[in-house]
Amino acid sequence: MTETTTELLDIRDLAVSYQTDAGPLPAVRGVHLVVRAGEIVGVAGESGCGKSTLASTVLRLQPKDAVVDGEVLVNGADVQKMGWGDLRTLRWAGASIVFQGALHSLNPVHRVEQQIAEPIHLHEPDLADDTVLARVHELMEQVGLPPGRSRVYPHQLSGGQRQRVMIAMALACRPQLVIADEPTTALDVMVQAQILDLLSGLVRETGVGMLVISHDLSVLADVCDRVAVMYAGRVVEVGPADELFTGPLHPYAAALSAAFPLVGDPAARYAPSGLAGDPPDPRQLPPGCSFAPRCPRAVDRCSEAEPPLVSHGVDDRGRLAACFRVGEP
Numbered sequence: 001m002t003e004t005t006t007e008l009l010d011i012r013d014l015a016v017s018y019q020t021d022a023g024p025l026p027a028v029r030g031v032h033l034v035v036r037a038g039e040i041v042g043v044a045g046e047s048g049c050g051k052s053t054l055a056s057t058v059l060r061l062q063p064k065d066a067v068v069d070g071e072v073l074v075n076g077a078d079v080q081k082m083g084w085g086d087l088r089t090l091r092w093a094g095a096s097i098v099f100q101g102a103l104h105s106l107n108p109v110h111r112v113e114q115q116i117a118e119p120i121h122l123h124e125p126d127l128a129d130d131t132v133l134a135r136v137h138e139l140m141e142q143v144g145l146p147p148g149r150s151r152v153y154p155h156q157l158s159g160g161q162r163q164r165v166m167i168a169m170a171l172a173c174r175p176q177l178v179i180a181d182e183p184t185t186a187l188d189v190m191v192q193a194q195i196l197d198l199l200s201g202l203v204r205e206t207g208v209g210m211l212v213i214s215h216d217l218s219v220l221a222d223v224c225d226r227v228a229v230m231y232a233g234r235v236v237e238v239g240p241a242d243e244l245f246t247g248p249l250h251p252y253a254a255a256l257s258a259a260f261p262l263v264g265d266p267a268a269r270y271a272p273s274g275l276a277g278d279p280p281d282p283r284q285l286p287p288g289c290s291f292a293p294r295c296p297r298a299v300d301r302c303s304e305a306e307p308p309l310v311s312h313g314v315d316d317r318g319r320l321a322a323c324f325r326v327g328e329p
């Protein structure tokens with residue numbers, strides 16, 4: 001980290017598009033986002049709004065055919081431009097990702113301790129085996145897993161425990177930035193709360209910065225300092241989590257804050273209350289505001305120009321929204 005900034009992650013005017021048979025698909029459009037040390041920033045939005053694409057660019061894990069414009073700076077270094085050596089150091093040791101679906105991300109034939117040790121061996125190959133093992137046990141304790149369970153296989157653990165293993169792996173090389181992509185999807189509500197508690201506790205204890213992605217705004221409201229709401233590849237509102245949840249400015253953020261996961265299927269697409277229709281196909285965005293066709297507050301001008309993401313003078317805590325109608329009756 002440089003002395004002049006505590007911005008671990010600084011995403012500047014990021015645009016990502018995929019090449020598809022039906023033409024270019026703009027998945028992320030003009031996103032700015034900052035995560036500072038000791039801060040948890042959330043990204044919320046319906047399936048397909050570009051959250052995972054955004055997360056993948058932070059470690060340059062986007063598909064090869066994706067075209068990336070703009071800058072993704074981690075500790076001041078542009079991830080999209082760095083050489084392979086720097087990129088290898090960045091992954092795990094500078095920044096790491098906790099992916100969704102721990103069951104599928106863990107190797108079924110390797111013991112838990114082996115998997116947590118893997119990134120340590122990769123980045124610190126000279127460490128003695130017993131030093132690595134001691135670190136593994138320390139990490140397990142840190143994420144609330146009894147070290148006595150270190151020799152089990154993933155199938156012997158519950159869903160919540162497997163997610164804790166993933167978090168231990170993400171912390172193994174002591175990165176400054178952790179990205180959690182849907183870390184609680186497919187876990188039951190009680191376990192979700194425990195995992196979120198764990199993540200926020202780790203940020204407070206260790207001072208890392210964290211970017212948490214979720215389709216469920218209520219999950220983010222509990223743990224995040226700030227939240228960005230995405231729609232059709234753009235950030236449509238960003239601000240302090242508590243304010244955004246209790247007093248959203250953008251009609252889409254309002255629908256999202258009133259949304260609930262479908263009962264009995266926590267992994268299902270959430271149901272945005274009061275909203276008809278689906279998000280647009282990114283290859284055929286409507287003119288003006290992409291949300292206008294579904295927006296209960298839309299007027300003619302919303303279909304004429306895309307509203308910029310600007311401060312609406314609601315407060316001075318970095319609250320921005322991309323809607324012409326904020327403040328209007």
Ligand SMILES: Nc1ncnc2c1ncn2[C@@H]1O[C@H](COP(=O)(O)OP(=O)(O)OP(=O)(O)O)[C@@H](O)[C@H]1O
Nearest residue numbers: 018025027046047048049050051052053054063282
């Ligand atoms: N490899 C790819 N090739 C082409 N299009 C893609 C690819 N990956 C994602 N997309 C498209 O990009 C858009 C954004 O997808 P992305 O996965 O980033 O959204 P998301 O908000 O994370 O959704 P989900 O929660 O369902 O993963 C979607 O329209 C998706 O269909």
